Amino acid sequence: MTKTPINAGSHEEAEEGITVVLPRVPSGNQAGFARVNWETGYVRLALLCDFMVAAFAAVFAVYVRFGQTWNDPWNRIHVAIAVLFPLGWLTALLVSRAYDSRYMFLGNEEYLRVLRSAMWLTTIIAFASYMLNLNISRAYPLIAIPMVVALALVCRYLLRRGLHRRWAGGRLLRRVIVAGHEQAVWELTAQLRRERYHGMEVAGVCLPSEPKLAAAMLGRGQRHPRVYGTLDVNQVAHAVAASGSDTVIVLPCPEFGSNAVRRLAWKLERDEIDLILASALIDVTGDRTTIRPVVGLPLLHVEHARLKGGGRYLKEAVDFVGGLAGTLLLLPFLAVIAMLIKITPGGRGAVIFRQVRVGRNGAPFQIYKFRTMYVDAESQLHKLRALNEHDGSLFKMRADPRITPIGRWLRKYSLDELPQLLNVLKGDMSLVGPRPPLPTEVAQYGFEMRRRLLVKPGLTGLWQVSGRSDLPWAEAVRLDVHYVENWSLWMDLLILARTARAVLKGTGAY
16 A cells, blocks of 8 residues: 655545545536536526417417407407416416426426416416406416416426436536445446436545445456545545535435534535435435424434325226226237237247236236247246346346247337236236236245335336336336335326337337
């Protein structure tokens, strides 16, 4: 081990492959200002889009309702309302805090606040009409408000997609210093690298004084961020300056008690450096948590998962209606697929493949799928076990010789799953839920994985829209548990919407 004394410049220490850098803190942080600049530009662009779609919706509603009679005395009030409508829409968005950076860029809260703004705009129009005794046509807001909401949601989605593409290309990323113990730091680093849509790039880490695990992992050739120092508050602040970072994530650890966190926040606030405190809770969404101040402490109250109640009955009703509608609409298409299975190579055998899967509370049921393999596929499995490309208990092989030519196409676009609509109608499955497991898989489940069995398995789910068969086993389990813990009807609708895109792309299915 070699050491260089700390001087007016910097302190660098190398130990077992670990580089520690402790520079002098400069007077400002350009990365923090750069982040603020692009975020401000993004918000201004969103505001401009909202104004434009509101102006279009206002004029369109007048035209649809009144046609060419705009100059009639009775209709002039609606022309005036059309002029003021964009300002009312922007006011409603501001009241709903739809431009707050904590709700933009990621997650569903931004879209929910746009919907909430529609309620505020309706209230504004109704209040103004009553107080000013305006004779407003009821058809006008019924046309204008739904249109402006739909257009605003589309614009927000397109803006976010553009931002996420830039993040995926390594641009506009937040540079992050992660402070915590080794294992938790490496797990978070790996997840942020895998899920680039979070918009964060780990520029460096701060670890305990003797990072032995870091040395071991780096010694195996794994690529990890530079270690900038220990968990001392001053060294974390130095790490921010050295790496040009604009965000600090502090993971749960005894070194960062309330006093240490407060001191770190004071050091970071001058240069607009964001401080993020990671909770010890795993995969618990914000709507299940409430901060309640008690004797000056912000205590986090965690509600239990919504496994019962009226919401679940509503989910079952949506499943039945959706399953019935899907079956009736797709019936001709299902008949065509069945015919193709019969007339193409490998057509000998049944069209529908039946297999025992495990449902809610461990109850077995028979799942229906279009047959995508040759009839002797099960007898050939033992010869291919050594070629398994999946890290879990599932057998997955990209070039599986047991799959028929038509079966490969059906699997790519998940068309082999369509007969599971019958399972949805029977009540064995849901439209959205965890992946239906095999009994052999369930036999290997640990305590955490058994949480997947508390709800019905789904025709699609987070696993389907997040990578399908390309996902590591641990990540697939995490997504399923996350769904069980944080289920909501809104989440189901979003997953169904994202499923169409995942299926059309055809990636991750084999």
